[in-house]
Amino acid sequence: MSEPTEGPELKIEDAKEKVIGTIAETMDLYGVTPAAANLYATMYFEDQMTLDEMRTELGMSKPSMSTSVRRLQDIKMVKKTFTRGSRKHTYVAEKNFFRSFMAFYCQMWEREAKMNMEAIEEAQEDFIEVIKDSNSTSEIVAKAKTYYDQLEESKAYYHWLEDLVESIRSGKIFEFLPKDQK
Amino acid sequence: MSEPTEGPELKIEDAKEKVIGTIAETMDLYGVTPAAANLYATMYFEDQMTLDEMRTELGMSKPSMSTSVRRLQDIKMVKKTFTRGSRKHTYVAEKNFFRSFMAFYCQMWEREAKMNMEAIEEAQEDFIEVIKDSNSTSEIVAKAKTYYDQLEESKAYYHWLEDLVESIRSGKIFEFLPKDQK
DNA sequence: AACTTTATTAAAAATTTATTTAACACAATT
């Protein structure tokens, strides 16, 4: 499998590419756009980058880098750094996967719990009205009750999700599941 | 199933729609296609459905339902049920969010850990070769060492992810984070 | 204050992805 024509520098680039490819593929799977995914994976091996460096490194347009980097900032996987002497903005990738990926999930789960709980509360109010409504047949009332109970039961999941987020944010989860088990 | 134009029946449908909408939106966010997301959310309020019932309920084509239902089966959110007497296949939605969503994450995380660990191992071997290579300058060797160490450090995250999956699969996580906290 | 450099926004193009129509295959029933 070894190519004698390749020098050590090229081998390093190849090795990096392997990891960059899989990291980007994973992020792609999570709904991050290809450009942003590739950008993060590339930045993972750099200490800091400007938009122009990103553009030349990935061979893409500057606006694409600009929007990608902002999305990565939104999910806390990239941070802006203040570099004096240069007018260009510089950005750094969060290299600690514990921090970057957990920030991602906490944001997702918090949003999910909030939105779904709101919808559930509203729907439950409607079901109660139906149950109270004298126009409702006993069949309809029974149906409304069933749905109400089903939603009530599902709340436990969202509460649990909120607890999970909290235990990740506080770091308490690492008392239960240590970071350096193996 | 007739279409009520007013009254309690309509209110029930409206209430269901509210929840269906947010569940579908959430799943959409997780990379599930709109058709599959809407289908699951609809099935969440039904005890069982055939492909034709899905088609009429969602107003979409049968192949779309067929592929959607299979994707939902892949992520364990829908199961086939054996209904004797009918030639049509019937499907049931997993209504327990603990089971359905956790199956989803375990599958994702397991895949992520496996793929990335494989890429990391390969890349690390390459970096070792570069370090051993007599053609490598001391600068290149230093670079390779840095990258090697960075990857080595990242392994802890993937091990932790595997541990998390295991604690979810075994149910041990619920000793730490009970399901009915609130 | 004008000029230069950099970043962002807007509109257009291109790519990708999802969905449908049409054809096929598979079972079950007659």
Added chain:
DNA sequence: AATTGTGTTAAATAAATTTTTAATAAAGTT
């Protein structure tokens, strides 16, 4: 064995999203 009903695959269409080119705004320098 032929027919009917059901589900799946393939090719084509439609829709959505991503990316780019071009224009604009913002910031810094002379």
